[in-house]
Amino acid sequence: xxxxxxxxxxxxxxxxxxxxxxxxxxxxxxxxxxxxxxxxxxxxxxxxxxxxxxxxxxxxxxxxxxxxxxxxxxxxxxxxxxxxxxxxxxxxxxxxxxxxxxxxxxxxxxxxxxxxxxxxxxxxxxxxxxxxxxxxxxxxxxxxxxxxxxxxxxxxxxxxxxxxxxxxxxxxxxxxxxxxxxxxxxxxxxxxxxxxxxxxxxxxxxxxxxxxxxxxxxxxxxxxxxxxxxxxxxxxxxxxxxxxxxxxxxxxxxxxxxxxxxxxxxxxxxxxxxxxxxxxxxxxxxxxxxxxxxxxxxxxxxxxxxxxxxxxxxxxxxxxxxxxxxxxxxxxxxxxxxxxxxxxxxxxxxxxxxxxxxxxxxxxxxxxxxxxxxxxxxxxxxxxxxxxxxxxxxxxxxxxxxxxxxxxxxxxxxxxxxxxxxxxxxxxxxxxxxxxxxxxxxxxxxxxxxxxxxxxxxxxxxxxxxxxxxxxxxxxxxxxxxxxxxxxxxxxxxxxxxxxxxxxxxxxxxxxxxxxxxxxxxxxxxxxxxxxxxxxxxxxxxxxxxxxxxxxxxxxxxxxxxxxxxxxxxxxxxxxxxxxxxxxxxxxxxxxxxxxxxx
Amino acid sequence: xxxxxxxxxxxxxxxxxxxxxxxxxxxxxxxxxxxxxxxxxxxxxxxxxxxxxxxxxxxxxxxxxxxxxxxxx
Ligand code: SF4
Numbered sequence: 001x002x003x004x005x006x007x008x009x010x011x012x013x014x015x016x017x018x019x020x021x022x023x024x025x026x027x028x029x030x031x032x033x034x035x036x037x038x039x040x041x042x043x044x045x046x047x048x049x050x051x052x053x054x055x056x057x058x059x060x061x062x063x064x065x066x067x068x069x070x071x072x073x074x075x076x077x078x079x080x081x082x083x084x085x086x087x088x089x090x091x092x093x094x095x096x097x098x099x100x101x102x103x104x105x106x107x108x109x110x111x112x113x114x115x116x117x118x119x120x121x122x123x124x125x126x127x128x129x130x131x132x133x134x135x136x137x138x139x140x141x142x143x144x145x146x147x148x149x150x151x152x153x154x155x156x157x158x159x160x161x162x163x164x165x166x167x168x169x170x171x172x173x174x175x176x177x178x179x180x181x182x183x184x185x186x187x188x189x190x191x192x193x194x195x196x197x198x199x200x201x202x203x204x205x206x207x208x209x210x211x212x213x214x215x216x217x218x219x220x221x222x223x224x225x226x227x228x229x230x231x232x233x234x235x236x237x238x239x240x241x242x243x244x245x246x247x248x249x250x251x252x253x254x255x256x257x258x259x260x261x262x263x264x265x266x267x268x269x270x271x272x273x274x275x276x277x278x279x280x281x282x283x284x285x286x287x288x289x290x291x292x293x294x295x296x297x298x299x300x301x302x303x304x305x306x307x308x309x310x311x312x313x314x315x316x317x318x319x320x321x322x323x324x325x326x327x328x329x330x331x332x333x334x335x336x337x338x339x340x341x342x343x344x345x346x347x348x349x350x351x352x353x354x355x356x357x358x359x360x361x362x363x364x365x366x367x368x369x370x371x372x373x374x375x376x377x378x379x380x381x382x383x384x385x386x387x388x389x390x391x392x393x394x395x396x397x398x399x400x401x402x403x404x405x406x407x408x409x410x411x412x413x414x415x416x417x418x419x420x421x422x423x424x425x426x427x428x429x430x431x432x433x434x435x436x437x438x439x440x441x442x443x444x445x446x447x448x449x450x451x452x453x454x455x456x457x458x459x460x461x462x463x464x465x466x467x468x469x470x471x472x473x474x475x476x477x478x479x480x481x482x483x484x485x486x487x488x489x490x491x492x493x494x495x496x497x498x499x500x501x502x503x504x505x506x507x508x509x510x511x512x513x514x515x516x517x518x519x520x521x522x523x524x525x526x527x528x529x530x531x532x533x534x535x536x537x538x539x540x541x542x543x544x545x546x547x548x549x550x551x552x553x554x555x556x557x558x559x560x561x562x563x564x565x566x567x568x569x570x571x572x573x574x575x576x577x578x579x580x581x582x583x584x585x586x587x588x589x590x591x592x593x594x595x596x597x598x599x
Numbered sequence: 600x601x602x603x604x605x606x607x608x609x610x611x612x613x614x615x616x617x618x619x620x621x622x623x624x625x626x627x628x629x630x631x632x633x634x635x636x637x638x639x640x641x642x643x644x645x646x647x648x649x650x651x652x653x654x655x656x657x658x659x660x661x662x663x664x665x666x667x668x669x670x671x672x
Contacts, residue, residue, distance in 0.1 A: 233668025242607055244671030249606050253664045255648045312671045452672055459670050460642060464650065498670050562648020
């Protein structure tokens with residue numbers, strides 16, 4: 001019987017330069033779906049939770065879902081799963097573009113990289129032909145230069161993922177880039193790749209399809225889902241026209257737009273850095289990942305160079321959070337974050353943190369080496385992004401390890417706006433209670449895409465919830481987290497969830513793989529995934545007190561604007577959430593593990 | 600005056616900001632009618648940064664913000 005799983009994985013050991021293909025157990029694959037879920041299960045079973053994340057013992061897994069490469073809308077996503085050097089917990093970072101689909105067509109559900117090469121290498125996958133190659137001439141190159149050089153050799157149809165200088169330098173904010181501006185961005189996955197001396201993975205295939213279990217059923221359910229996506233105001237018009245950047249004005253208008261490292265929550269000139277302005281001044285066309293009918297990507301003209309434009313997050317992080325409204329400078333800094341292979345959220349939020357440290361006198365002019373970290377400085381955001389990527393001075397090196405270590409160095413860790421050492425994204429959780437719970441309980445640290453409570457609390461989707469209230473937020477957060485775990489593990493893009501729900505995902509997964517999941521059962525799979533991640537973190541040394549928010553959010557009320565006076569009410573939400581999850585002291589009880597078939 | 604902020608494609612042919620007299624335009628619904636925007640096309644309706652509804656009675660210096668279906672992440 002056909003299935004969109006290949007049921008094959010590729011395992012490459014860079015220490016002894018061996019390449020093996022191995023079978024993937026179909027039952028295990030279906031139990032954890034793929035991507036984020038299956039990747040974490042493999043890491044957990046292979047004992048990676050207790051290793052040093054930058055040692056050869058860590059494993060770096062590039063893994064598809066059953067719908068990656070399948071004929072479904074946005075079926076092209078892959079995950080990078082490893083132990084995170086940023087916080088010693090589970091790292092799983094999602095990326096789009098075409099690389100994941102190429103790996104699927106080449107015949108593999110996953111690529112597991114182990115060990116450490118003695119010298120820089122890159123990997124070439126061309127269907128069954130897999131080879132480790134010398135990367136001496138690529139080392140030191142930016143991500144675009146690396147991609148261009150490899151495409152020259154392997155043709156324009158080859159897809160390249162790579163690390164820039166940041167990953168080579170083991171910067172804990174290093175990401176992995178594919179297709180120039182698609183990124184597995186967070187938790188330092190690029191540093192793990194750098195620690196293995198692996199510069200790039202080139203992937204191509206002569207195939208362009210995977211055969212589903214039931215072609216007719218898949219066609220039917222995809223037609224229905226596509227209709228919902230096209231007719232939905234967000235996925236059919238909003239995201240294609242404005243991209244994610246349209247959020248700038250929304251979040252600023254509700255007064256939850258963190259400004260100057262979260263000292264304020266509204267930015268007077270947010271219009272200058274908005275999605276509307278980006279469209280007016282710089283937009284050339286939409287950008288699309290593999291098989292995407294939405295196309296939220298922004299292709300922009302940056303001083304005559306056509307590049308991927310900034311998403312909402314970097315617009316905020318380089319903009320309001322650094323007290324800056326120079327849109328052109330943000331597009332340039334964002335370009336350099338991609339070129340250096342830096343997390344385009346974590347790098348600018350760390351610059352914003354450094355600006356507060358400079359404002360308060362912890363960082364001196366001497367430390368700044370000619371480019372003062374002043375609020376609103378266009379020069380600073382561009383120059384310090386490059387410096388962090390290259391590790392070109394002591395402060396830049398420290399900043400490249402993230403805001404938590406930076407603030408710890410100066411004895412003020414409370415100024416780091418992070419959860420589990422990872423910086424929070426662009427929504428002030430004091431004025432939006434549910435997203436605060438998402439941040440605090442996210443298995444990979446401060447993150448919005450592990451349960452996007454902004455959707456009901458601000459956008460009113462699928463139904464409006466009072467953003468200041470705590471009622472029902474624990475339940476909504478849990479459901480959003482579990483559904484997100486399913487989507488991330490399936491190979492589809494999270495943005496489809498503005499238009500479709502568990503019933504549509506279940507129908508597509510079932511038709512593609514032969515499973516019989518009801519929507520409710522699929523949510524239990526998501527819950528299983530959330531719990532195996534938590535068990536990984538427990539084994540890795542996570543403590544119950546890690547499920548928290550920075551003091552600023554718990555104790556300092558928002559000073560002004562529509563959310564004035566608010567603080568996070570995490571102390572109310574967290575016990576409710578643990579109860580719903582069946583957790584005690586932040587971890588699953590034995591009964592919960594049994595119920596989820598994890599014991 | 601009430602400040603009415605329009606976003607995304609609500610701006611097409613209408614501009615970004617309008618100032619209207621609350622005595623002549625006492626509710627959001629009346630403003631929407633004036634602008635030719637259907638209530639069902641409004642996804643987010645804010646008065647002074649708080650989610651509200653079309654029958655909200657407006658007063659001097661209120662700020663109304665109107666967004667069509669848009670989102671991000
Ligand atoms: S919606 Fe955007 S991020 Fe998602 S697959 Fe499409 S282009 Fe990529």
